[in-house]
Amino acid sequence: MQSGTDKLNSTFAALADPTRRAILARLATGEASVQDLAKPFRMSLPAVSKHLKVLEKAKLIRRSRTAQWRPCYLNAEPLKEASDWMEQYRKFWEESFDRLDEYLKVLQAETKKPAKRAKKKNDRK
Amino acid sequence: MSSTADREIGTTRVVNAPRPLVWSAWTDTKHIEQWWGPNGFTTTTREFNLSPGGKWLFTMHGPDGTDYRNDVTLTAVTEPELIEYDHGPSPVFHVSVRFEEDGLDRTKLSMRMLFPTKSERDRTVEKFGAIEGQLQTLNRLEEYLASRGSL
Numbered sequence: 318m319q320s321g322t323d324k325l326n327s328t329f330a331a332l333a334d335p336t337r338r339a340i341l342a343r344l345a346t347g348e349a350s351v352q353d354l355a356k357p358f359r360m361s362l363p364a365v366s367k368h369l370k371v372l373e374k375a376k377l378i379r380r381s382r383t384a385q386w387r388p389c390y391l392n393a394e395p396l397k398e399a400s401d402w403m404e405q406y407r408k409f410w411e412e413s414f415d416r417l418d419e420y421l422k423v424l425q426a427e428t429k430k431p432a433k434r435a436k437k438k439n440d441r442k
Numbered sequence: 443m444s445s446t447a448d449r450e451i452g453t454t455r456v457v458n459a460p461r462p463l464v465w466s467a468w469t470d471t472k473h474i475e476q477w478w479g480p481n482g483f484t485t486t487t488r489e490f491n492l493s494p495g496g497k498w499l500f501t502m503h504g505p506d507g508t509d510y511r512n513d514v515t516l517t518a519v520t521e522p523e524l525i526e527y528d529h530g531p532s533p534v535f536h537v538s539v540r541f542e543e544d545g546l547d548r549t550k551l552s553m554r555m556l557f558p559t560k561s562e563r564d565r566t567v568e569k570f571g572a573i574e575g576q577l578q579t580l581n582r583l584e585e586y587l588a589s590r591g592s593l
Binding site for chain 1 (some may be wrong): 458464473480553555
């Protein structure tokens, strides 16, 4: 459980930066070199490399060790875990509110019934 | 408001019941246990003290038999319009639930969940920042990846 939380923390930390999100979006279309990834940004190669290191540490990307140009690949698994985690909270509230809505109907029906009974009792008197 | 917007999740729901009833559905454990949690979950209350600083300790039982301990500390209780609490155990996030009348027989519930920050002395969880934007990014990425069959 703890390691799962740590993993999520590092995923969210990596995703907190817009440049890194843009890099991931670019990698979703296929592998790319550091030079390719740097192109859309007004950023030096070392600056982009820094971002890549954060993404690599969070296991959001993989870098080839074999090819000379060391292409980067997207690793989607931590994204799915982070997304599942967020989904849990959304689901929690959506479903709780659905249940609350249903339960309120039951409560309202119940509060109406005793009122009628009370009235009948009074009528008898 | 704007300083916290990037680490908030918000949701709003209008329910078909007058505000006093909705308030009691939220503040009486015999009612809460009937609706709290996703489908298939049940809740057992261990302690409930509805006042600022009071504790609400409960266990949620998942449909697969897994138990989830919850530790809530109430921080504000203003009948019939506002409940605020810190929801733990870990990570602790701050929740506010606002009850507004929406006509005679309807109540608007506005819920905000605020994720922890550095000011709460936990540097690691600060990184939950910008969660909503991230979720959108994640969803888009996931959709995209799913459409490519790589997930």
